Amino acid sequence: MKEIIHVAIVEDDDEIRQTLALIINGTPGYHCKHTFIDCESANKELPNLYVNVVLMDIELPGISGIDGIKQLKPQMPNTDFIMLTIKQDDNSIFDSLCAGASGYLMKDTPPSELLRSITEVYKGGSPMSTNIARKVIQSFQISTPPSPLSGRETEILQLLCKGMNYRSIAEQLYLSAHTVKSHIKNIYKKLHVNSRAEAVSKAIKDKLI
C-alpha cells in the first residue's frame, strides 16, 4: 500500500500557495491540507498537526523561513522541512540547513520534480549540492576542533566538494547510493546539532557579555 505523505506549505504568495497545495493534494500519494501564510500562524498550529514534510519559503515576511524552522523543528523532530526559494543563495540555504532543514528546492522546479523530492526527503535521502557540502565542511572545521563527523561522513563530504554525485561517491566508496544518502542525512542532523550548540553557546556568550 502506498504511503501518503502529508505535506504542509508555508508560503506568503497566495497564488503559489494555493496552486501548489492543489497540485500536491491532487497527486495520489500526497496530502496537502494545511497551508500557512507566514511563520507566526505556522508556529501556532503546525506542531499540533500530523505533517511529514513542510515546504517552507525562505523569504517570508516577518519571521523568515530560517527562523521559522529554528522554532518549529525542535517541536517537530520527525518532520522534514524543505526550503523553498527563488534565489540560489548558498548562504541562506546553508543557514536554513543549519537551522534544521533537510533540503531545499527551487520554487520554480517543475511540480513533478518537486513531488519526487518530497518523496525522497520523506524516505530519508536529502540531496546536498557541492557548494553546500563545502559549506558544511567549513562549518564543521570552524566550530569545534574535533569534528563530530565520522570519518566516512567527512570522506563523503570531501567527495561532494569534488563535485561528485551520489552515484559516483557510492561507486568510489563501495557503498550503495542509499547508504550515502543516509550518511548525508546524518551529516545534516549533526549540522543541526552543531548549529544549535553554536547558537546556544553564542547566546550564553552574549548573555554573559
Added chain:
Amino acid sequence: MRKLAFLLSITFLFGKSCVFGQVLKFEPAFKQGEIVQIPIAILQDSKGFIWIGTTDGVYRYDGKESLEFRHDPSDSTSISNNYVKELFEDRKGNIWMGTSFGLNCYDPRTETFTRFLRTDTDDLTGDNFIHSIEEDHRGKIWYGTYNGLFQFTPSTDSLIQFLPSIEKGEKSLSNEVIWDIHEDQQHRIWVATQLGFTLFKNDGTLDFQAYYGDMKNENGLATDRIFNILEQADSSIWLSSYDGLFRVIESNDSIYFKRFHIHSEAPANLSDNRVFDLYSGGRNRLWLGTYAGGLNEVVISPDASENIKVIHHKEDPKNVFSLRSNNIENILIDESGMLWIATKNGMDKASLSGNKFQTIRSIPDDSTSLSSDIIKSFFKDSFGNLWIGTFKGLNFLSAENLKKGIFQFEQFYADRNNRFSLSHNNINGIYEDSQAYLWINTFYGLNYIHIPTFLKKKKFKHFNERHGIPHTINHSTVEISPGEYWVGTNGGLARMYCNPAKSDSVRFETIKSENEIVNTHTLNVIQDRFGNYWIGTFNGVAKYVTRQGKIFFENYIHELGNPNSLSDNSFRCFFRDRKNRIWIGTRSGLNMVVQESKESRDWFKTYGLKDGFPNDVIHAIEEDDQGQLWITTNKGIVVFNPELKDPVVATYNQNDGLAARSFVFRASMKDENGNLYFGTADGFNFFHPEKLPQNTYVPPVYFTKLKVLNEVIKPGPSSILQQSISYTNAITLQYWQNIISLEFAALDFNKPEKNRYQYRLSSLNNKSWINLKHNNQVTFTNLSPGEHLLEVKGSNNDGLWNEQPTQLLIKVLPPVWRTWWAYLFYLLAFISSIYLFVKNRIRRKTEKIQAIAQLEKARAEEREQLRKKNTADFHDELGHHFTKISLFLELAERQSAENKPLKEYLSKIKSNASGLSEGLRDLIWSLDPKKDSLYQTLVRLQEFGDSLFEFSDIRFKTDGLDEALESVELAPDVKKNVLMIFKEAMNNCLKYSNAKNALLKSVIKDRHCYVVFKDDGQGFNPYEIKNGYGLKNMHSRAQKVKAQLEIKSVANQGTEISLRL
C-alpha cells in the same frame, strides 16, 4: 803732515777702503737697554743671527730683539751656565756653547740645550770650563778646557781626554790649559795652549808635536801663551799670543815663526802685544783685538812675510765715534761686512763698507785744510772756484783743485795789520754779481773782491759804517740791477749803489716804504716768479711790492690758529725750486709759499714733524736733479718730495756719516755737477745724491716669534710648533686659536732700525704687498678656516729688498660644525630628509590612490552587488511568475488528460517555460561574482549533468573538480559560454549518444585548463553533421572566449568534446 792730509783726503773723497785702510766709525751695537752684559764671544750662525755670549747669559740678536738664554736650575734643557765663553756652529746647524761650567749643544730647531758635563759637581780641575770648540772633518767635536783637550763623538757619546804626558814630552799635548783649537785644510789639529801650541794629524794616529815658547831663537816661538790660531784662505797660519802676532812658516818639515810686535823702530806696528783675538779681514788683512791697545787693522803686503802695515783703532774720549774701550775680547765680521767688536765696555760695531757721506773738516795746524769747522756758507763762483765761509775765516779752493778733488784750501783771515785783509773772520754770506765781483758779508763789514784778479794780489776791499752801511753786521747781498744791490743787515735792508769796476764809491739808502717791514734785522733776500722780492728777517718774512709807484712790505708772520700762516717767525733760509716755488725754512717748520697770483696775498703750506721730519728746525734747503729737496735740520738731512703722498723719502743722520748732528743755516750749495754741500758746526759734507753708497747686502729674512692668543709659542712635542718658528714652513691652528702674531727680522745689522718689511696674505683680496715700513710684526685675528699663505719680504736699511719672500702656511682647522664631514653630514641629513619627505608624500599619495582605488573597488563591488541584487530581485520577480506558470501548467495538464493535442501543446509550453526559467537562472548565476571561477562553472555543469542524466541510462560521473580550481578565474562571459558549450554537449549526449557512461572532467595540462566531456556512445561524424547538434554554436562560443574547442568523435567509440582555456 801734508802728505797725511793728502792721503786722508783721498780716502774721504772716494770713500772706498783704499790700500791704507780707513777711518772707522764705531757705534754701539745695541740700543740702550738691549744686551747690557759684557760680551765675551760672538758668532753669526748660518741663518744670519748674531749670537753673543756674555758673562751672564747668551743672546741671539736679530737686529731688533734678542732672545735670551740663561741657566735655569729647574729646566734641564736650559744652558748649563751663564758664563758663555765660546760659541761654535757645527755642520748640522747646532750651536755649541762653551761655558765656565759645561759644554752645551743648542738645537735651534727645538730651541733646547743638551748639556755635557764631566762631573756634576762644581769641580776645581777645570774640566768643565770650556775655552774653545772646534769640529773636525769627521764630525767629531774637539773642545779645550782648563784641564785638557777633549774629543767628543756625538753619535756614540764617547769622550776622550788628552793631557800632557811627562814621559812623552813634546810628543804629547803641550799644556793642559787650552786656549784655542783649529783644524787646518790638511786636517791637522792646532791646539793653542798656555805653554806653546801642539800640532797633530787628525787621521786617527794622534801624532802630537808640541812647540814651546823659545825666547832665544829668533825664528822661534817667542812666547808661551798662545791665544788664537787663524788660518787664512791661502792656508797661512797666524798665531796671536801674549806677546805679539806670529806667522807660521813651514818648510822642509820644520816650522819657524815670523813675529810681529811693538818695535820702536818699525814704522807701523802693533799698539799692544797682548793680542787676545785674531780675525781674518780677507785676503791680506787681519784684525787684532788687544788687551789695552784697542783694535789693530793689519794689512799684509802680498809678497809674503816681510812688511805689514798696521792701523790702530783706539778709544778716543774726544771722538764719539771711536771704540768705547781699548780692551778687546772678541771680533766678528758678519756677512754684510759689519765689524763687531766685543769690548770690556760693551759691544761696538762699525761698517766696513764705508760711510755714505764724506766729511771735510779743518785739521789743526794745517793751513791747507779748512780754516774752521763751523761752516757758514758756500759759493762756487763763475770761474769754478769754491769759496767756503766759516766762523773763522774764508776758504778758497781753486777750480783746478776742486776738479781734481784735492781739497787744499787757501785760508783768508782778518788781519788788523793788513788793510786789504778780510774785515772780519765771521763770514755770513758770499755772493757773486754780474761783474765777477764777489761780495762777502761778514760780522763786520761788507767785503768785495774782483775774482779774476784777486789771486794775484789777494786784496779785499770793504764797506763799513763809514760808508753808510746801516749796520756792520750784514748777512747777504743781492744784485737787483747793475749798480744797485740790496744788502741785508742787522739794521734793515739797505739799497747799495755802487760800481766797483769803476770806482770805490758807494751810496747806501734805506728803503722808503709806505709801511714798516716786519723786522729790520734782515737776513736774506730771494726773488719769486712774479719778480717780487721776499725778505727773510729775524722775526718774520716780508714781500717787497710796489703798487702805483709806492713801496709796500707785505708782512707775513705766524698767526696762532691759522695753519695757512707762516709756521714760525724765526726765518732761517729761502729756496726757490725748479718749479719756481718759494720755500721758507724756519726754526719751526718748512713752508711752501702758495702764490695764486701776482697781486694776491700769499699763504703757506707747512711741513714738519707731522710729516715725518726728524726735526723741524730747517737750516738749509737744496734740490737734487730728481726734484727732491734735501733739507738739513737739527737732526740730520731729510730728503723731501712734496709731490708724494708720503713726502719724506729718506732721512740721514750722523749714523750715515754726516759730519754733525746739526747743520748751519743757509750753509748749503749745489754745484753744476749736481753735488750737494751742507755745512755743519763740525765740518761739511758733500756728496752726489745719486751716488750715495748703498748697502748692497741682501738680508735673509726669518720668522723669529710666533704668538697665539698673545702667548709666545715655544717648540715642543705638544705645541703648535714642532720646531722653532724660524725652521717652520707650516702651522696648524684650531679655530679658537684666533689671534696670531708673527715677528720676523731681516738680518742686516747696518742700521737694523731702518730695515723695512712688506707682507702679503693669500686669503686677503688684495694681491699686492702691504707695506709695514719699519714694523716687523703682523697680527691676524679670526682667520677663516682653510689655508692662508703668509709671505714676508724684508729690506736692508737702504731699501734693497730680498725679493725671495719668506713663507709660512697657516692652516686653520674649522670648528667641528664646519668640517668637511660635518658638511657631509648636513648634506646627508638634508638629502635623507628630502628623501623621507618625498617618500612620505609618495606613500601618502599611493595610499590615497589606493584608498580611492579601494573605495572605487568597494563601490564597484557594491554596484555589482546592487546590480546583482537588482538582477536577483528582478529574477525573483520573474521566478515567481515562472513558478506560477509552471504550477498552472501542471494543473492545466492534469485537466487536459483526454485532450491529447492540448496535452501536447501544454507539455511543449511547459518545457519551453522551464527552459526559459533555466536560462534565466543561468543568467543570474553568470552574473554572480562569487561564482566566477572554473570550479563553480564545473560544479554547475555537474549539477546540470546530474539532474539531466538522473533518470537516464547514462551513468554520469565527474572527475578533476578540484576545489583548487576555485582560484582559476573565469570572466562572466567566458563561464557563460563554457556553460553553454557543455550543456549543449551533454544534451547532445543524452539525445543521440545512447551511451552508457558520460564523464565530465577537468584537466590541467601544459598550463592550460581543459574541460572535457566524453561519452562512450555511438559517436557521430563531425563533417557530416549539420546544424542539428549545435556544433557551430559551440565553435563560435569557443571562439568568442578565445578558447580552443576540439570535438573528437569516432563511430561507436564515443564522443569527446574538449575545451582548452
